[in-house]
Amino acid sequence: MKLESDSAAIVTPFAKAGIFSRITFWWVNPLMKRGREKNLEDEDIPKLRETDRAENCHLLFLEQLSKQQKSAPSINDRAELEC
Numbered sequence: 001m002k003l004e005s006d007s008a009a010i011v012t013p014f015a016k017a018g019i020f021s022r023i024t025f026w027w028v029n030p031l032m033k034r035g036r037e038k039n040l041e042d043e044d045i046p047k048l049r050e051t052d053r054a055e056n057c058h059l060l061f062l063e064q065l066s067k068q069q070k071s072a073p074s075i076n077d078r079a080e081l082e083c
Helices: 004-009 019-024 026-037 054-071 075-082
Strands: none
Touching: 019 026
């Protein structure tokens, strides 16, 4: 059984992949090879970088949405101005 700190150290190869590797999905090859050899377990699948995790992306989205809502009047505000 692996410790949480050990599994946190395994980060997706995408984080270190170059442009060619990203375009051709070459960075996935080690995972595909492992999956061909045996059924993948949770610990076989690398963790996402902190910045790519859903929670962080959601927070970034909410932050950008809030900025946009503050800087531009809403459709309802425009309708009230025209009346």
